[in-house]
Amino acid sequence: MIQFRDQVRDTDREIVATLTAATGFFSEEEVDIARGLVEEALATGVASGYEFSFAERNEGATPHCVGYVCFGSIPATQSSFDVYWIVVDPAAQRQGIGLGLLKEVERRIRTLGGERIYIDTASRAQYAPTHRFYERAGYERVAFLEDFYAPQDGKLIFCKRVAPRN
Amino acid sequence: MIQFRDQVRDTDREIVATLTAATGFFSEEEVDIARGLVEEALATGVASGYEFSFAERNEGATPHCVGYVCFGSIPATQSSFDVYWIVVDPAAQRQGIGLGLLKEVERRIRTLGGERIYIDTASRAQYAPTHRFYERAGYERVAFLEDFYAPQDGKLIFCKRVAPRN
Numbered sequence: 001m002i003q004f005r006d007q008v009r010d011t012d013r014e015i016v017a018t019l020t021a022a023t024g025f026f027s028e029e030e031v032d033i034a035r036g037l038v039e040e041a042l043a044t045g046v047a048s049g050y051e052f053s054f055a056e057r058n059e060g061a062t063p064h065c066v067g068y069v070c071f072g073s074i075p076a077t078q079s080s081f082d083v084y085w086i087v088v089d090p091a092a093q094r095q096g097i098g099l100g101l102l103k104e105v106e107r108r109i110r111t112l113g114g115e116r117i118y119i120d121t122a123s124r125a126q127y128a129p130t131h132r133f134y135e136r137a138g139y140e141r142v143a144f145l146e147d148f149y150a151p152q153d154g155k156l157i158f159c160k161r162v163a164p165r166n
Numbered sequence: 167m168i169q170f171r172d173q174v175r176d177t178d179r180e181i182v183a184t185l186t187a188a189t190g191f192f193s194e195e196e197v198d199i200a201r202g203l204v205e206e207a208l209a210t211g212v213a214s215g216y217e218f219s220f221a222e223r224n225e226g227a228t229p230h231c232v233g234y235v236c237f238g239s240i241p242a243t244q245s246s247f248d249v250y251w252i253v254v255d256p257a258a259q260r261q262g263i264g265l266g267l268l269k270e271v272e273r274r275i276r277t278l279g280g281e282r283i284y285i286d287t288a289s290r291a292q293y294a295p296t297h298r299f300y301e302r303a304g305y306e307r308v309a310f311l312e313d314f315y316a317p318q319d320g321k322l323i324f325c326k327r328v329a330p331r332n
Contacts, residue, residue, distance in 0.1 A: 030242050076196050078316035116313065143309035145323065147282060150244035157311065 002097060003063070004104050005054045008041045012054065015065045019087045025126070034085055037070055049073065050084070053104050055097055066092040069101045071109065071117075079115040079164065086119075102137050110165040117162060123154035134158045168263060169229070170270045171220045174207045178220065181231045185253045191292070200251055203236055215239065216250070219270050221263055232258040235267045237275065237283075245281040245330065252285075268303050276331040283328060289320035300324045 013035050020026045020034045040048040049072040056063035067088035074080045083105055088098045109117055119134060121127050123144060131141075139158035148155035179201050186192045186200045206214040215238040222229035233254035240246045249271055254264045275283055285300060287293050289310060297307075305324035314321035 027242070033241055074314075075199055076193070077314060080314055118311075142311055143323065145284070145308055145325065148240075148243060148246055153244075157309065159311070 002055050002057055002066070002100055004101075005056055005063075006052065006108070008038060008052050010042065012052070012065075012068075013038050013042075015054070016068060016087075019065070019068065019089055020085070022090055023087060024090070034070070034087075037084065049075065051108065053101065053108065055088075055101055055104075057092075065089075067097045067101055069105045071105050073112065073114070074118070079113055081109045081112070081114040081117050083117060083119045098133060099137060106160070106162055110162050113164045115162060115164055117160045119158045121156050121158065122149055123156045124152065131156065131158075168221050168223055168232070168266055170267075171222055171229075172218065172274070174204060174218050176208065178218070178231075178234075179204050179208075181220070182234060182253075185231070185234065185255055186251070188256055189253060190256070200236070200253075203250065215241065217274065219267065219274065221254075221267055221270075223258075231255075233263045233267055235271045237271050239278065239280070240284070245279055247275045247278070247280040247283050249283060249285045264299060265303060272326070272328055276328050279330045281328060281330055283326045285324045287322050287324065288315055289322045290318065297322065297324075 016038050017031055017035045020031045026034070037048075037050045038052070041050045041052060051071055053069050054065050055067040056065050058064075068085070069083060070085040071081055071083045074082050086098065086101055086105070088101070106117065119139060121130050121134070137160070139160045141156055142159045143157040145155040145157075147153065182204050183197055183201045186197045192200070203214075203216045204218070207216045207218060217237055219235050220231050221233040222231050224230075234251070235249060236251040237247055237249045240248050252264065252267055252271070254267070272283065283305075285305060287296050287300070303326070305326045307322055308325045309323040311321040313319065
């Protein structure tokens, strides 16, 4: 049974660093960036522009975090949001937790008045399962920036339109 | 005679706010964002990720700022840079200052090892002269995100490849 927590806590710095590192997908620099977003959310709250949802599973008395998503409203847009990070513990993958996080972030974005959700990913083959995951969840490839991250490593932008909840 | 200044000073907060507001192109929120980037550069220097070049013209003893550009390396990329803002005082337009700023930022980005320069702009008709300006300067439209800023106001992404200077 997975529950979602919105509030960011001091201990999430290490949770986020551990989860992102555990995937083997992210460089040390990227793990630092992920942790830095938690720092900003802790330091300045809503003003940071970064919102989080943590997926937790109860193990005995204490909840154990098995994934998280970081998102935010895109400055100077009327109703566009970015999903910056969506990460699931490799030990807890293939259990629908990624899809649960995506549904949860879509719910929160609609509640905040969002109408378009953008997700950037690397285009290289390692990310093909990620691309299929977004496509199955209703996201559409709207842009490809060749060599964006590095030679032969472009950026894909996915987008899903959602109806704001009144 | 235009000269370029890289160093950011306290007085640039107001210079940037005045220039961006004077164009009539930016909302109050966008003017605040522009000023905020100066604040960040003043507070944390290179760590802010924001670099500036100010175009100055000598008027008597004191230089007068007629435009500026704000740019930075894109985190987690090998050699991609974003030009976040390029603004010319309306009273000094049609004198080649915009192109001068673009050449200056390209020079600085090449010196920093940059290989690709990205510029985002709104797609709406008001920006058509801006789009032509980038295209004449060798930038290519590489993406269009429909309705990104607001309904009927999409985002265009322009890109130019440059050779790093050794």
